[in-house]
Structures are given as C-alpha cells and as structure tokens.
Amino acid sequence: MATLPEEIKAAMQGVIPSHVVTCARDGTPNATAISQVYYVDPEHVALSHQFFNKTVRNVRENPRALVWVMSPQTFDTWDLEVEFDHAETSGPIFDVLDMQIEAIASIVGLKGIFKLRSADIYRVISATKNVSERIPLRDIVEPRGGR
Amino acid sequence: MDAEGHKAVTDERPDAQPLRTQIVQNQQTIDRLNRDLARVSNEVRVIQQISREITSTLDLDEVLTIVLQAMERVLGFEHSMILLKERAADRLRLAASRGYEPSGVGVEVAFGEGVIGVVARRRKMIRVGNIGASVAYLRGIRARLEAAGQLPSGGDATTLPGLPAAQSQLALPLLVKDRLVGVLVVESPRPSAFDELDEVLLGIVGNQAATAIDNARTYQMLESLSRLKRFFSPQLAEAIVTGGADDPLKTHRREVTVVFLDLHGFTAFAETAAPEDVMGVLREYHEQMGKLILAHEGTLERFTGDGMMIFFNDPVPVDDAAERAVRMAVAMRDRVTALSSQWRKRGYELGVGIGIAQGYATIGAIGFEGRWDYGAIGTVTNLAARLCSEARAGQILLSARVASGVEALVETDEVGALALKGFARAVPAFRLVRLKPAT
Numbered sequence: 001m002a003t004l005p006e007e008i009k010a011a012m013q014g015v016i017p018s019h020v021v022t023c024a025r026d027g028t029p030n031a032t033a034i035s036q037v038y039y040v041d042p043e044h045v046a047l048s049h050q051f052f053n054k055t056v057r058n059v060r061e062n063p064r065a066l067v068w069v070m071s072p073q074t075f076d077t078w079d080l081e082v083e084f085d086h087a088e089t090s091g092p093i094f095d096v097l098d099m100q101i102e103a104i105a106s107i108v109g110l111k112g113i114f115k116l117r118s119a120d121i122y123r124v125i126s127a128t129k130n131v132s133e134r135i136p137l138r139d140i141v142e143p144r145g146g147r
Numbered sequence: 148m149d150a151e152g153h154k155a156v157t158d159e160r161p162d163a164q165p166l167r168t169q170i171v172q173n174q175q176t177i178d179r180l181n182r183d184l185a186r187v188s189n190e191v192r193v194i195q196q197i198s199r200e201i202t203s204t205l206d207l208d209e210v211l212t213i214v215l216q217a218m219e220r221v222l223g224f225e226h227s228m229i230l231l232k233e234r235a236a237d238r239l240r241l242a243a244s245r246g247y248e249p250s251g252v253g254v255e256v257a258f259g260e261g262v263i264g265v266v267a268r269r270r271k272m273i274r275v276g277n278i279g280a281s282v283a284y285l286r287g288i289r290a291r292l293e294a295a296g297q298l299p300s301g302g303d304a305t306t307l308p309g310l311p312a313a314q315s316q317l318a319l320p321l322l323v324k325d326r327l328v329g330v331l332v333v334e335s336p337r338p339s340a341f342d343e344l345d346e347v348l349l350g351i352v353g354n355q356a357a358t359a360i361d362n363a364r365t366y367q368m369l370e371s372l373s374r375l376k377r378f379f380s381p382q383l384a385e386a387i388v389t390g391g392a393d394d395p396l397k398t399h400r401r402e403v404t405v406v407f408l409d410l411h412g413f414t415a416f417a418e419t420a421a422p423e424d425v426m427g428v429l430r431e432y433h434e435q436m437g438k439l440i441l442a443h444e445g446t447l448e449r450f451t452g453d454g455m456m457i458f459f460n461d462p463v464p465v466d467d468a469a470e471r472a473v474r475m476a477v478a479m480r481d482r483v484t485a486l487s488s489q490w491r492k493r494g495y496e497l498g499v500g501i502g503i504a505q506g507y508a509t510i511g512a513i514g515f516e517g518r519w520d521y522g523a524i525g526t527v528t529n530l531a532a533r534l535c536s537e538a539r540a541g542q543i544l545l546s547a548r549v550a551s552g553v554e555a556l557v558e559t560d561e562v563g564a565l566a567l568k569g570f571a572r573a574v575p576a577f578r579l580v581r582l583k584p585a586t
Contacts, residue, residue, distance in 0.1 A: 006176075013276035015314075015338040035284050036277065072339055099273055103265040104281040107307065110289055111259065113298065 003124045004042045008069065008078055012039040015072035020047070022058035022065045030054045037069050037080075040093055040121065045082060048097050049118045056120070059084035065122065077130045082122035094119040183344065190348050193221040198355040207363035211243035214331070214356045219245060222348060224333040226310055229321075230256060230263060231329040231360070234389050239267055239330060241308050251308040261307040266318040266330050274346055276315045276339035315340035319349055321357035328357045328364075387462075395462030396521055398511030403458045404468040404549065405508070405527050406445070406476055407535035408436070408501045410453035410483075416495050417452075428490060428497070429453065435482050443475040448522060456531070458523060461510050469505055469552035476501045476543045477582055484541065498540025504530035505548045533567040534576055543579040550577035557582055 011018075014036030021031045032055055038046040045067070049056050059065055063084035070077045088094045098116040105114040197217045201210050211229050218227035226246035230239035237258040244250045258268040266273050275281070292298040309316070313334040321328040331353050333341070368388045375384035375396075387394055410416075410432065417425050429452070436455060440447050444465065445457040457475070459468035483499040490497050508525030534544040550559050558580040564573030 006179075009342070010339060013339040014280060015277045017280070035281060095269075095271065096273075099265055099269055099271060100275055100281075102259075103262040103273060103275065104278070104285055106259060106265060107261050107278075108282055108285045108289055110285055110298075113292070114285060114288065 004039065004045070004080075004127050005129075007071070007074075007076070008127065009039050010073050011069040011071040011076070011078060012037050012045070013072075016070045018070070019068040020055055020065055021067075022055050023062050024054075024058050025061040030058055037067055038093070038097060038119075043124055044085070045080065045122050045124060046088075046093055046097065046119045047122065048101065048116055049087065049120050050101070050114065050116055052117075059120070059122075067122075079128045079130065081125040081127075083125060085121045085123045087118035087120050089118050091119075093121070187344065187348075190221055191351075193217070194348065194351050194355075197221070197352060201355055201359040202362075204359075205363050205366040207360065207367055208243070210356070210359045210363050214352065214359075215243055215245040217352060218333055221352075222333070222345065224335070226313075226335065227331070227333045228308065229329055229331055229356075229360075230267075230308075231364075232267065232327050237268075239263065242329070244308075247308075247310070254308040256307060262316050262318050263307065263309075263330050263332055266320050267327060270320045270322060270325075270327055272317070272319045272346060272350065274315075274317045274341055276341065278316060279312070279314050279338065310334055310336055312336050314338040317341040317345060317349060319353045321353055321360060323357050323361045326361075328361050331356060395510065396512040398509060400507060400509050401461050401464075402468075402505065402507050403460045403510070403523065403527065404472040404503065404505045405523070405531040406455075406457045406459075406472050406501060406503050407528075407531040408455050408457075408476070408479060408499055409535055410497050411500050411540040412495075412497045413453035416497060420495065424493075424495075428495065431486060432483070435486065436479060439475055439478050439482065443471045443478075445471065445475060446521075449520070454535075456528065458510075461523075469503075469549050470556055472503050472505075472549070473543075473545070473553045473557055473579065474582070476503060477579070480541060480543060500535055500538030500540060501543040502531045502534025502536070502538055502545075503543065503549045504528075504534060504546040505552065506530070506546075529569050530567070530574065533565075533569065533574075537565055537567070537576070545577045545579055547575045547577065555583070 017033045017035055018037045019031060020034055020037075021029060023029050032053070034047060034055075036048070038048070040046050047055075055065075065082050065084065067080040067082055068077060069080065094116070097119045101114065101116050102111070105111055194217075197213060201213050204210060204213075214229060215227050218224040228244035228247065228251070229242050231242045232239055233255075239256045239258075241251050241254045241256075244252060256264050256267070258264050262273055262275060262278075289298065309332070314337055315335045316332060317334070318330055318332045321331055331349070333345075333349065335341070372384050372388050375387055416428070420428075432453070433450070437447070440457055443459075444463065445459055446461060446463075448456045448458055457472075459465060459471050465471060480499060480501065483497075487495075487497050504527050506525060506527035508523040508527050510521075510523045512520070513522035513524070514520045530546055534546065538544045544562065545553075545559065559577040560580055562576045562578050564575050566573050
C-alpha cells in the first residue's frame, strides 16, 4: 500500500504553507515554514532548494525530517516522516518545479534572479493523518464546478 | 448460525475499532474513485463530441469559440482564454477569451513572461494552485533584495492578461507535432482549483484544438494569400501573410504616385472587331504592360477593359515613386508603339494615353464581404484618370507635382491649365517629351 494517500495531493499545491523540522548533526532542531511540498509519487515528495539555508544544510548532514502539510479544502493535516534521498538538477521533477518558479518570478520582476538550484527528493517513511485536529466542515460544499 | 458466531459480530473487541475505521476509509476511497470514474466517462463522451465539432470547421473564430465554450460546459472552467503564436515572432496574442471583462483580445505576451509566457517558451503544461501565495512570497524576497541594494527597485514586470486575482492557473501549450500554435489557459480566483484529472482532460481537448486551430489558420492564410496575389507580387503576398509586411488591405493614408493608362480607339475597335480579336489584343497588351509593371515594382490596382491604374509607394514604400512611374510610362508608351504598328497591319488603330499624378490617398480594402478589392481613394486618382483621358495617343501627361519631382530626369512641355471634370479650378499639366539622356 502506498505511503501517501491520494487525498494528500490537495495539501501539496502550496496553498497553505507547510512546515519542515530538521536536525543538525549535533541534534540542534530547526523548524521552518516552506511554501510548497511537491508530490512526486506515492513514496516520494520534493522540496525546492533556491537558497542555501539551514534545512538544506541539516538534511545533508542528518537526512531525517518531519513535514507537516494541510489541505486547503478540508483542513486535514498530515505528519510525514521523510528522509532526504538525493538532489536533482535536471529531469522531469526539476523541470516542473523550475518552471513554476520561473513563471512566478517573471510576474514579480525577478526573472533570472530567483532560480531553482535543485529539487530535493525525500523518501516518505510514514504519513499520519491527524484525525483529531479535523474541524467539522458540514457547511463546506464539495468544491466542484464554478471554477 | 450458532450463538458463538452471532456474538463475535456484535461484541466490541478491543482491536475492532481500527479495523472498522479502515473499512470506512476504504469505502470512502471506493466511493471517490467511482465518482471520478463517472466524471471521466461523462467528460470523455463530451470531449469526443467537441472534437467532432472543431474538426468539422475551418473557421478560426468558430474553433476558438467551441473550445472555450467546452471549457465551461464540460469542465466547469468559467475563465478561459486562447493565445496564438504570432507567425514571425516569439510572442503570443490573445485571440479569444471567455469569462473576462474586458475580453483582453489583442493583448500580447512575450515568451518567458509570466505563467503563459513560460509555458510558450518551454512548451510544457503548467498547473499552479497558489499564485497569490507565491507572488506574495517572491515580492517579499524582492523587497529584501532591493533593501539590501542587490536589486534595482521596480514593480512587477508586466501587465499580463487574465484575472487580476487569479489563484490557480492551468496553462497548456497547443502543439502540432513539435510546433507551438498557441497556449490554452484556464484560471480561477480559487486556490488549488485544478487537479491532475483536469490536466488530462484539458490535454485531450488541447490536442484536438491545436490541430483544428492550425488547420483553420493555414486555410485562412492560403485564402488571404490567393486574395493578395490578385493585387501584389507573389513575394509580397507571402511576406504579408507570414507577417513580414503590413497588411496593405488595412485602411491607411499615404502619398502615392498614380499612373493611369488606356488604349485610345479601343471602344471603336471593340464595337467593330470580332470578340476573339478584341480578347487577343487585350491579352497581348495586358501581358506586355504587366511585365513592365513588375519590372518597375508598381502595384496594379485595377484593370478596366483597356484601362489600368498603377500605384507606386504602396504597399511597398519606395523613395523614387515619381521616377519609377515616369520610367515605366515611357517604357509602356514605347512598347505600345511597337505593338500598335502590328495592330495597324491588322487594321486596328490603337494608341496609349497616360496620365500621372502624385498626392495623398486613402488606401485599403474597398468593397463588401466576398468581393473585397484593394483600392485607393483621393483626388490624386481622379487627377491621374482625367489627365489620362486628356492625353492623346502616345502622350504622357504629368501633374505639376510629378513634373517638378522628375525635373532632372525628363524634358517636359507645359500644356497649360486644363479644365478637368471634378476639379473646380483649371489644373496645370505638363507633357512628357522624353527622358533626358543619362549623363
């Protein structure tokens, strides 16, 4: 059975920022908000690496990390245990991330300045839906049509 | 069923709860998959219908309308637009939209600019569900870079077509083989409005649309090519349809030199001669004159039996319009003189009279749907026509403006002021005697 359920995809479109918790080699934790966790396949997610920051440095020393994502449609949240696998600087996943970044950067006048350095691929060890956090949403209509 | 078995079902064993949750979740998944399946089979059916519709017409506007209607009717996308690639540039132009006020038709997007421009440049589909958040994030970064002096301050790059508050965009390159025809865009003010299934469905419509659009454009191009070839040289017609030259059929104003010629004695000849002979003479005359028009790069505006009207300086600008006109007129006179000696042997008395004038005219398509002509309107054309009818066989009459323009080139006689129909005052005219020998 796939580690990532189908319904988690909505939480991976970058609508609600996600959180990533990593640790340095000496165990010092670091938590940060990131704009988007990309769904790669049922076993993998990708994070974009534009700037060299603590998250990028930590996972290269200590690959385990925890990712929290929220669906903007149902407000369901998930905790993902992940492990940094490798960084890609070309290929289809890199292209998708790079293209999105290029498109948005060109809108705000940062064309060619704000660039993707790599698509960091993480293997998903577990995905736990936080059922208890769910808010009853009886009044929310299934979001179809009228787009 | 025995008592033991019955008890096993009703009894809450401590490990039953997670199992029950799992069963409920599985059932939910099955329900969702069934819903998706129903949606897909319904949409695929409608998409087949659309593809039949769009491949059955060669009218570009109709194709675009069908595609955009389908976006709303089948997929529920209220805001959609189609941008087409310009023929000669890496640029898109908004060709049709639905769900926008104003429509934005005509707006241009350079390759690489915004979501749409990036799709055009990379020829790959893009689906973004968080434009608002991403733009806000990057604006923050830009502000920091600007504050740190690492970036000159500036606003957003350009104004792009679309919803000002779009949160989600799904943009698809329209490709025929590997050639980009345009970009199909749907967008929504709601975040995360499109999913993977939308990508697939849009992709199917997009492939059909790309081919239909391409066929319609090719047809349109061939049609306008054949129309343009009636007035212009094949090279110029090609340049116009491929975007290398302005469309001369769009109304514009320009100074032109106009040459009018007709065969004196033609009416009498046509009344008495056999129709075959009349056609034979005309064909010979047109063929010879046509060669001279092409050689001097004139634009043949019209034939009227034995008459012809030729412009210079439109649609191709030339800086020696009057000189070309005069040289062509002299060559024509010489050629007709040669022809008329043959015609005389057959008993026909024909000679050419030519009038040349220069001035501003309004030029463009004149006529009505199905019968458009390229034409010029202005005093200059009337003047040339009147001078032509005043000219005796073998004479070339010039307006004062033309005469002074080619002073260095030709010898002229002053004819005096002529009272011409349509002109309140007498018009001074000059007779071209000969080209001055080259010095």
